[in-house]
Amino acid sequence: MRRSLPFLWIAFLASVPLWLGDPYFLHVLITTGIFTIAAMSLNLLLGYTGQLSLGHVAFFGIGAYTSALTSLGFDVNIFGLRIVHEPWPVVIGFVMGIVVAGLCGYAIGKLSFKVRGAYFVIVTISFAEVTRLVALNWVELTQGPLALNNIPPFTVSFPGLGEHTLWGKVPNYYVMLVVAVLAYAVIARLVRSRIGRAMIALRENEPLATSVGIDVTRFLVLAAVVSAGIAGAAGGLYAHFVRIIDPDIFLFIYTVTMVIMVVTGGKGTLAGPIVGGLIFGILPVFLRAYASPVAQWIIYGVLMILIVFFLPRGIVPAVRAWWENRMGAAAVERTGAPIERAGADAHS
């Protein structure tokens, strides 16, 4: 039963477009899914290694811009050197977005993991601001505030069936779902491996982890690369779904959105970002009848404060604790506590 649960979830999510008639709601679900993927990637850093990276939107934006520019083509002049790039297929752009975002994650990880705590937070924010200002000012490449328009949607080709361009919402939903499931699988595999245990050890007690021979910087950089790559994938999805991106994609508020999703759902749990992502992705649909976007933000801010006050570990660990309390300690012994729970428990 426990093993088949993920497949039941995937089957349920895959069935959504079949019975959901409302195209607006499907649109909301796709963007929710995209931001949930970004939140899952942030959780790897924030929840598992305990590093509060507040520049995460940079990787999302870099993925979006790289993917869009690779598939649109560009013509730039760097110090007299003219670089002309012809448009490439969207899928290659998407992969390029992941690779470039991952490389940026490597560079930033190498640089910023020299410092911790408040310093780390500020370096990551600075990095995101610099990328935003580059996107805003390098008009030749990015069109600056005029935005990149007419970004081509995804195309898929099946052997014998020819090539299809995914204009509609339903196919885009499935593309999002496939990427989300892959991202979840990568993260789940990583945190349940030796590497994941090393990351949790670092979060709980860095000097102790170092003393037993865990190479701190190596694991942190690895987490940053994977996390940045997945955020880049989310950015690529966003670019080819919404089909227009401007430098505002790098705004700090989007990092904050991801942080709210992770913290509300439960940092350091696999399900946490998904729960948080669904809540904060779908909530606007219900709130918009009663509250303006500005008022909605006020509600999110208040919710964030209340959650930190009353559910400091997030919804998922709280629900799990309540459930296990009900089932009794014996049941926990029998099924065996999953690894991430051990981490989440020690972190209170």
Next chain:
Amino acid sequence: MHGPFSASTELDQLLQHIVNALMLGGTYALLGIGLTLIFGIMRVVNFTHGELYAFGGYMIFFLTSAVGVNFYVALVAAMALGVVLGALIELVLLRPMRGADIDTTMLIMIGCWIVLQNTEQMMWGGVAKSIVSPLTTEPLTIGPVSVAWLRVFVFGIAALLIVGTYALIHRTKLGKAMRATFQDRDTAALMGVNVNAINTATFAIGSGLAAAAGALLGAVFVVTPTMGDLAALKAFAIVILGGLGSIKGATIGGFILAFVEELGAGYISSGYRDAMGFLLIIVVLLFKPTGLFARAERIG
């Protein structure tokens, strides 16, 4: 670039940039000092700092335009209201979380920042507001350099507040208690310092300084709901430059940032004006992670 005439305009331009940087640096230093006090004494990474800055700007706008208060009175009132709002935030949101780790309080501050910013937007809308100052628009001209009287006034008030804060920290009993808490919270408490009161006072003073900076720069430029975002990030940059917890560092850091921005915008690229500070932080942290002026780091 050739001949005596253009050489002198080059020099004039440089002097003009320096004058502008001094004006900007004074207010940046206020922002930085406020933030570094709060971090040093309370160990809170204060994301509401930029909002207190915007709050100062909106208060002076509201008091001068809607209530019709005299500009100078409104400036003092904006600062006083910043002190009150800061004290309230500390009492309601931070005091119950004492002992929580730095990330937890940071998240609460981010939540508070979102609430404050959107409340400002709700009350005054997204359109930029300008503040009418009673100072003459006739600029002060010294040789080749001309500078608006308002900017001279802003620099003067900022300098006064910086000196005032120094005096407060180094010459008063409250300042002594603040320094003691900064050095060792537990020992200070054992010596009879009311650490809770020190926290409230620190947050209130820091917030008041941010509100003053916002009111001063708001009068020079304009007031918008998002003006606090860049201000908060710049304040972080200043504090990092000077070393977390160092008031002297924050003062010098404020001026360094202003000079780098002003000269960078003038001679490299004006579009990257706001990026200069962030690049500066990244460089500083790479080579001297404790900041330019921090001695042995006292803050753990």
